[in-house]
Amino acid sequence: MFLFILxxxxxxxxxxxxLTLVVFYMVNLDANLxxxxxxxxxxxxxxxxxxxxxxxxxxxxxxxxxxxxxxxxVPGWRKEVDGEITGKxxxxxxxxxxxxxxxxxxxxxxxxxxxxxxxxxxxxxQYLGYTGILMFWVMVVMVPGALIIGVLAGMREGSGLDRSLxxxxxxxxxxxxxxxxxxxxxIFASSLGILKGIASTRSITIENFTLPVMTMAxxxxxxxxxxxxxxxxxxxxxxxIRTARLKGLEFRQVVLKHALRNALIAPFxxxxxxFPWLLTGVVIVxxxxxxxxxxxxxxxxxxxxxxxxLLACSCVAVVVVxxxxxxxxxxxxxxxxxxxxx
Amino acid sequence: MEIETLSGSEILIQxxxxxxxxxxxxxxxxxxxxxxxxxxxTFGRLYGSPIGLAGAMxxxxxxxxxxxxxxxxxxxxxxxxxLMKKAPLGGIDPQSGIAFLWGGxxxxxxxxxxxxxxxxxxxxxxxxxxxxxxxxGITLGLPAGYYTGRIDALLSFLANLVLAxxxxxxxxxxxxxxxxxxxxxxxxxxxxxxxxxIPRAMAAFFFLFPIIFLLILWFTKYEKNQQRLMLYGAxxxxxxxxxxxxxxxxxxxxxxxxxxxxxxxPNELNVFAAVVFASSPGVFRIVRGLTMDIKTRxxxxxxxxxxxxxxxxxxxxxxxxxxxxxxxDLCLRIGYTTILLGTLGFFGLGLEPESPDWGSMINHxxxxxxxxETAHMALFPALALMMLxxxxxxxxxxxxxxxxxx
Numbered sequence: 205m206f207l208f209i210l211x212x213x214x215x216x217x218x219x220x221x222x223l224t225l226v227v228f229y230m231v232n233l234d235a236n237l238x239x240x241x242x243x244x245x246x247x248x249x250x251x252x253x254x255x256x257x258x259x260x261x262x263x264x265x266x267x268x269x270x271x272x273x274x275x276x277x278v279p280g281w282r283k284e285v286d287g288e289i290t291g292k293x294x295x296x297x298x299x300x301x302x303x304x305x306x307x308x309x310x311x312x313x314x315x316x317x318x319x320x321x322x323x324x325x326x327x328x329x330q331y332l333g334y335t336g337i338l339m340f341w342v343m344v345v346m347v348p349g350a351l352i353i354g355v356l357a358g359m360r361e362g363s364g365l366d367r368s369l370x371x372x373x374x375x376x377x378x379x380x381x382x383x384x385x386x387x388x389x390x391i392f393a394s395s396l397g398i399l400k401g402i403a404s405t406r407s408i409t410i411e412n413f414t415l416p417v418m419t420m421a422x423x424x425x426x427x428x429x430x431x432x433x434x435x436x437x438x439x440x441x442x443x444x445i446r447t448a449r450l451k452g453l454e455f456r457q458v459v460l461k462h463a464l465r466n467a468l469i470a471p472f473x474x475x476x477x478x479f480p481w482l483l484t485g486v487v488i489v490x491x492x493x494x495x496x497x498x499x500x501x502x503x504x505x506x507x508x509x510x511x512x513x514l515l516a517c518s519c520v521a522v523v524v525v526x527x528x529x530x531x532x533x534x535x536x537x538x539x540x541x542x543x544x545x546x
Numbered sequence: 547m548e549i550e551t552l553s554g555s556e557i558l559i560q561x562x563x564x565x566x567x568x569x570x571x572x573x574x575x576x577x578x579x580x581x582x583x584x585x586x587x588t589f590g591r592l593y594g595s596p597i598g599l600a601g602a603m604x605x606x607x608x609x610x611x612x613x614x615x616x617x618x619x620x621x622x623x624x625x626x627x628x629l630m631k632k633a634p635l636g637g638i639d640p641q642s643g644i645a646f647l648w649g650g651x652x653x654x655x656x657x658x659x660x661x662x663x664x665x666x667x668x669x670x671x672x673x674x675x676x677x678x679x680x681x682x683g684i685t686l687g688l689p690a691g692y693y694t695g696r697i698d699a700l701l702s703f704l705a706n707l708v709l710a711x712x713x714x715x716x717x718x719x720x721x722x723x724x725x726x727x728x729x730x731x732x733x734x735x736x737x738x739x740x741x742x743x744i745p746r747a748m749a750a751f752f753f754l755f756p757i758i759f760l761l762i763l764w765f766t767k768y769e770k771n772q773q774r775l776m777l778y779g780a781x782x783x784x785x786x787x788x789x790x791x792x793x794x795x796x797x798x799x800x801x802x803x804x805x806x807x808x809x810x811x812p813n814e815l816n817v818f819a820a821v822v823f824a825s826s827p828g829v830f831r832i833v834r835g836l837t838m839d840i841k842t843r844x845x846x847x848x849x850x851x852x853x854x855x856x857x858x859x860x861x862x863x864x865x866x867x868x869x870x871x872x873x874x875d876l877c878l879r880i881g882y883t884t885i886l887l888g889t890l891g892f893f894g895l896g897l898e899p900e901s902p903d904w905g906s907m908i909n910h911x912x913x914x915x916x917x918x919e920t921a922h923m924a925l926f927p928a929l930a931l932m933m934l935x936x937x938x939x940x941x942x943x944x945x946x947x948x949x950x951x952x
Contacts, residue, residue, distance in 0.1 A: 215703075219710055227719065230744070235724035371597060374943055378936035380885045382892045382908055383928040386915055390925050394918040480712065487714045488892065492912065503893070506718035521712040 209534070216526045220519065227518045228271050231511045237263055240509050244318060259283075262292055274315065274515065276308020309519075315512030319504060324516045327501070332520065335486055335497035338403075338420075341413060342482065346421040346428070347475060353425065354432020354471065359459055361437040370433065376426030381488040385419040403495040416493045420485045424478050428471055435470035439463045469539045476532035480525040549629070552636035552645055561647050564658070567617045571610040572603060588873055591948040598944010604937025608930075611662055612669040620644045621656045623663030623902035630654040632920050649922040651907075652914065657922060660902040661930050667903035668934070671814070672883040675821040679883075680876065681756040682822065683829025688860040690830070691837025698834070705827035713824055713886065714893075720744070720820040721895040726812045740795060745816040749794040752822045757786035766858040793818075817896035821886055825879060832875055836868040843867070870949045874942045881938035888931050904931045 230236070240263075241254045249257065258264050262281040265273075272278030273292055280292030280303075293307035307313040314324040357369035379387075392399040392415060403416045439445065440463055448458045487499035494500075498520070505513040552560065583590035592598045611618055621627075627639045633650035648657040690698040708716075719725075728741025735742060760782045768775040791797035793810055810818065840846065841864065849859045890896040891905015892912075899906055904927040911923030 219703075219707055222707055223711060227715075230719040230725070233725065233744075234729075235727045236722075239724055367597075370943075371940075374939045375936055378881065378939050379932045380888060380935075382888060382912075383932045386908065386912060386921075386924045386928045389915050390918070390921040394916055394921050480710075483712050484714045484889070487712075488889065491893070502715065503718075506715070509724075518712070518715055521715060522710055525710045525712065 209530070212530050212533075216523075216530070219526060220522055223522050224275075224515060224519060225271060227515055228274065228511075229267060231509055231514055232263075232267060232270070236509050240318070240511070243508060260290070272308075274308050274512075276306050276310035276313070278308075279305045280307050314516045317505075317510050317513040319508045319510040319513065324512050327513070328498075328516055328520065331496065331498050331501045334495070335490070335499065337408065338413075338416060338486070338490075338495065338497060339482065341417045342420045342424075345417055346424045349421065350425045350428035351432055351468065351471060353429040355436050355459070355464065355467065357429065358433040358436025358440065358467065359463075361440065366433070370430070373426035373429040373433070376422050377430070378426075379422065381419050381423055381485045382492065384422050385415070385489060385492045388415050388419055403493040416489045416495060419492075420482065420489050423485060424482065427481075428474055428478065431474040432467065432471040436463065436467040439467040469536065472539060473532040473536050476528045476535065479528040483521055483524060549633055549637040549640070551634055551638065552647075554636075557636040557647050560645060561658075564618055564620070564647070565607075565611070567614045568607060568610040571614065572606055575606060576603070588870070588945060588949070592941070592944050594951075595944040595947050597940050598948065601937045601940025601942070601944055604933055605941055608665050608934045608937070609669060612665040615662045615666055619656075619659035619662040621659040623660050624655065624900055625659070626654045627656070628654050630656070632914075634919065635922060648926045651911065651923045652920070657907075657926050660907060661904070661926050664902040664904045664907060664927060665930070665934075667897070667901060668884055668887060668931070671818060671821070671903075672887055673880050675818055676825060676876065676880045676883045678752060678756060679822045679825040679829050679879070680872075681759045682752055682826040683833050684865065685755050685759045685762075686826075687830040687833025688837055688864065689856075691834040692841060692856060692860050692864070694838070701830065702834070705830045708823065708827040709831075714889070716824055717820055717890055717893070717895055720748075720823070721816050721890060726816055745812070745819045746794060748819040748823055749815055752819060752826070753790050753794050757782060757790060760786065762857055763861055766855065766861055811898075813897055817887070817890060820890075820896075821883055824886065825883060828879070829875075832872070833868070836871060837864055840864045840867050874946045874949070877938050877942035877945065881935040881942075884931065884935050884938070904928075 237258055238254055241257045242249055244261075245253065245257050255264075260283060262273075262283065263270070265281060269278055270281075273280050282289060282291035282294070284290075291303065293303040293305065293313075304311070312325070314328070316322075317324050317327055320327055353369055353373060357366045357373075360366060398411075399414050400411050403412045445458060445463055448462050449455075483499075486497065487502055489495070490497050490499035491503050498517070501513070502517045502521075504510070505517055579586065579590070580593060583593050589602075592602050621644060627641060627644075627646075627650065629641060630637060630639050630646055630650035631654040632652050633639075633646050633654070635647065635649045637646045637650065638644070639646060644656070646656045646658065648661065651657055651660070686701055690701045725744050728743050728746070729735070730741050761779060764775055764778040764782065768778065788799070792799075793815065796810075837860070845867075846859060846863055849863050854863075887896075887903065888905035888908065891903055891907070892909045894906070894909050897903055897906055899910065907927035908924050908931075911920075911925075911927070914920035915924050
């Protein structure tokens with residue numbers, strides 16, 4: 205078990221290294237750097253001015269060297285312009301002699317966001333926290349809702365209840381966030397005026413939060429419910445359920461005491477694997493309802509080619525995806541005694 | 547100037563009657579399909595499942611709408627009527643007398659016509675991209691599942707790498723205008739006069755797979771029948787490379803003055819390549835899993851004993867037997883690709899903003915969604931997209947139910 209987790213962590217690290225390298229390459233394409241220089245300097249910069257701006261701000265080195273600098277395995281760049289020494293590791297108001305030689309991710313420094321004019325390490329946790337709150341409420345709505353629907357549908361396969369719940373869950377998986385978001389906004393905010401079409405990070409009220417949470421939950425509910433239904437239907441046909449029924453136990457009792465626990469193993473993995481999907485949902489919902497969380501930040505970073513911020517965001521996203529995969533694997537083995545990891 | 551509007555029931559009736567060519571086509575298909583249901587294989591069995599049939603009808607509705615869009619829509623997708631800016635539902639254009647059943651957008655374009663024309667964009671790109679992703683996934687997934695070992699480890703690692711990438715970030719990186727700029731940085735590219743960019747390189751890589759797939763398919767089947775092999779191979783190469791160079795490299799051949807070009811606009815190519823890239827790893831995983839499962843069957847062992855080549859076994863023994871789950875997955879995946887295209891449009895990435903595809907319309911209309919009077923701009927394309935995906939999902943569900951009955 206320990207070895208298994210260790211090996212998985214190795215794969216995760218390797219994957220992250222590859223992915224950040226890819227992201228690094230993409231955000232550092234010549235055209236992207238030119239755009240960055242122009243948004244930071246002025247739009248009318250000539251090619252030479254762009255080149256000198258890039259050179260002065262440490263964007264001129266080789267791609268791999270700079271990736272190393274970002275990672276913290278190559279010393280940060282230093283440059284002397286007009287008698288003043290600047291460098292990657294030299295913060296504002298810091299004497300060049302005091303600055304460390306290395307300052308990369310390995311040293312815990314995620315760089316500086318040019319768009320927000322703040323260190324990434326300071327900004328990111330704050331925004332992640334807001335998204336965490338949103339995600340928490342989504343989970344609170346989505347998981348119990350989906351499990352109840354799935355269990356009810358799978359309890360009696362082929363019944364009228366099963367048919368209608370199944371079609372409803374298919375319908376909910378067919379409606380991506382940007383569709384439900386718009387439909388809900390039109391109904392509840394624009395026409396009825398009960399709820400608000402904008403969510404604020406400052407005040408979390410039912411009025412503000414219902415629409416984004418519902419929008420995100422609906423898309424996930426259908427999928428988890430279908431998995432739960434399939435797993436429940438399979439359990440209900442198994443031998444031990446028939447035995448329990450033949451013993452004369454009540455249907456309710458059989459479902460609650462015998463079937464439920466075994467039927468919930470499969471949905472557990474599905475719920476964990478749902479996190480990466482939620483990530484895309486977060487980005488859509490946060491830009492739609494103007495909620496300033498991680499997704500909103502990611503869009504801003506991508507639109508402005510804010511290199512350090514974008515790299516940090518992708519690290520977070522990749523860690524979320526890979527960690528949830530690992531947790532779901534371990535959890536599955538833990539819940540299901542028939543499977544052993546070795 | 548006041549705009550006259552139709553009443554609610556008139557809007558409903560006219561919305562229905564404008565689709566009359568589509569209804570006729572649907573009815574014909576339904577009847578013909580019913581008569582020949584026994585010969586239609588998997589799809590004929592949909593007649594046994596009401597839900598699946600309903601799904602298929604919804605999908606066909608949009609397919610026929612896309613084909614007959616010029617008959618259905620009263621205006622072009624980009625036509626503007628200046629008096630109809632933000633027109634309400636059922637408003638009648640005083641200039642042309644055309645009723646804007648689903649209202650007008652802020653530039654005075656008919657939302658109904660745009661939704662109808664938009665179905666064309668969606669129904670070309672989504673299935674085509676999914677099919678290419680399928681070719682890539684099959685060509686790589688079969689050997690990974692069949693040989694396992696190192697090939698499998700490498701390919702699986704690469705697939706997981708792409709899958710670990712959050713889709714949205716991938717699109718933001720891959721589908722930006724900056725990335726489309728062509729570069730001529732090596733002497734070879736400069737000499738050839740062919741610039742390269744990441745989307746073009748990706749397209750050049752992925753679009754090669756359909757040709758490779760077909761060539762292997764013909765070669766394994768007709769190895770002993772040289773004439774046929776030559777014929778099929780030649781046709782595949784000529785047609786394949788004509789399409790390939792047209793799409794990936796913007797080659798514009800012509801015979802005399804008759805243009806034979808198939809080139810895509812750089813935006814479209816970019817979207818296309820990004821969607822194929824994002825969905826092929828998923829197909830790869832499914833094909834690999836199915837191959838590993840089917841590989842242990844007796845008929846595969848029999849073929850191995852006969853001394854068939856591995857690629858023959860993969861393509862002509864394993865692949866046909868995996869078709870059931872693959873068809874179901876194909877339906878689901880086309881739906882998912884439609885959602886992805888919508889997501890791209892929603893963030894204003896990819897296709898040019900004028901284009902009447904549903905995602906761009908949603909993106910365009912979402913700034914007006916908070917007022918009940920202008921909410922229709924985003925609402926109708928959103929509902930159309932949801933309907934198409936719902937149809938595909940219901941059809942997939944019906945197909946799965948029917949295939950489980952064996």
